Amino acid sequence: MFGRRRKKSGKPEGATDEFETEESGNGTADPGAGSAEDQHFKLPPAPRPDGPWDIGEVAEPGKGRVNLGGLYVPGVEGMELRVEVAGDAIVAATIVLRDSAIQLQAFAAPKREGIWDEIREEVASGITKQGGVIDEQEGALGWELRAQVPVQLPDGKHGVQVVRFVGVDGPRWFLRGVISGQGAVQPEQAGLLESVFRDTVVVRGDSPMAPRDPIVLKLPEDAQMVPEGVRQETVEEGSRFAGGIDKLQRGPEITEVR
Known part of the structure; x- marks a missing residue:
């Protein structure tokens, strides 16, 4: 589903994270093998001494946060909270603050193996194939990719x-954020969005899930739906990680004022 490279085995498709965990511990590949480009993108995952948090690490996850089921998202005064729907499931939430936004999406992951290093490689490969430019840096949230992605503008011209x-x-999950707007153009202005990412709580649950399956969200009980209006530039994904950037129809919106 996501193009993740896996070793050939006799395990059936759709294996749960328990299968993935056992497989990841039996690899025989030379850790020093691979091209310089592979080693560049396959860097250790960032630690999380300041979050984001697992539900088991927070005493009161609902305090000051919006309950979206699979995520507890911090409430910030004046923010818009938009949800993204795939089929019948809500799979992502976008927080809009003034001229910046961050899209949050959580996924299942193996028990003892991080996936952010592989995902960075996949994202970088997908964008460079489109003719975009990738710069990998260590930022306030750890290792990140800063991308310049070709897009078609409303007037038909090509832009970036x-x-x-x-x-x-x-623990058994991965949280991805996509920052757009001024928070991407000028990262020093993204402090509030970065704080939202750090203070997000992920609810993985105990049900078996295949690695990279999305953790499904739900609307909060007091959600106020806003009619669809002007479209906003955000992330369009051919896969959930490595797709192109273009204009998406905005999903249902919730306005939270705290």
Whole structure:
């Protein structure tokens, strides 16, 4: 589903994270093998001493946060909270603050193996194939990708959109953020969005899930739906990680004022 490279084995497709965990511990590949480009993108996942948090690490996850089921998202005064729907499931939430936004999406991951290093490689490969430019840097949220992605403008001309891909591996989950707007063009202005990412709580649950399956979200009980209006530039994904950047129809919106 995501193009993740896996070793050939006799395990059936759709294996749960328990299968993945056992497989990841039996590899025989030379850790020093691979091209310089592979080693450049396959860097250790960022630690999370300041978050984002697992549900088991927070005493009161609902305090000051919006309950979206699979995520507890910090409430910030004046923010818009938009949800993204795939089929019948809500799989992502976008927080808009003034002229910047961050899209949050959580996924299942193996028990003892982070996936952010592989995802960075996949994202970088997908964008460079489109003719975009990738710069990998260590930012406030750990290792991230800063991308200049070709897009078609409303007048038909070709332009470039700047976005930042950030991610953190947690216990059996991975949280990805895509920062757009001024928070991507001028990262020093993204402090509030970065704080939202850090203070997000992920609810993985105990049900078996295949690695990289999205953790499904839900609307909060007091959600106020806003009619669809002007479209906003955000991330369009051919896969959930490595797709292009273009204009998406905005999903249902929730306005939270705290």
